[in-house]
Amino acid sequence: MNMDNNKMVPVVFKQNSLYGRLDCIVVERVDNHVTLAFPFHEDTQNMHMSVSDALKLRDAINEVINLKYLNG
Template sequence: MIKTVTFRNYRFFTDADDCIVLRRVDKEPSIKVSLPFHEDTPNLDLTLAEALSLRNAIDELVDLKLLEIRTVVEQPSTPLPTSLISMSDQSALSSLLDKYRSDSDIDRTARKVVFQAMDILGLNAGGTQF
């Protein structure tokens, strides 16, 4: 397998492109690094551990912060949050919102009281007060 890394070379005041060639033959335990456009530079033979150390050193110099992968733990969906109040009582309390749904002052006041009670009990109201 052969990989190349191209880069801009500003040596000798030229803007010529340059490259580094990395080569590994099958399952050989080394990686050959060469600069093909630099005849006076010898090829380097790096062991796999040395190649990984080189990669780690470049990573540290660049100091690239990768986004961490977060695992999402799915929780079973429940219509109302778990609480010490029974489901039937939670349903009865939330059904009061349907009972007082008109736009009259009495119904708005009743809905406000129901929302306050649900808030005090730590229940999900799931609607709007007005």
């Protein structure tokens, strides 16, 4: 990943239920592509996608967590 000092690189922290420790996903935009990196998972490749596909992923996540779609 490109670690430009002037670039914001968001990190999403989450509890890893399998191992009971903190985990994270690093998000970076380079030109017209978005990269999702999983730094604590050495066997997992970074996921690269276009900005358009990243927006579709965002929309899908929003749809899944929207209260009207939850059962219970």
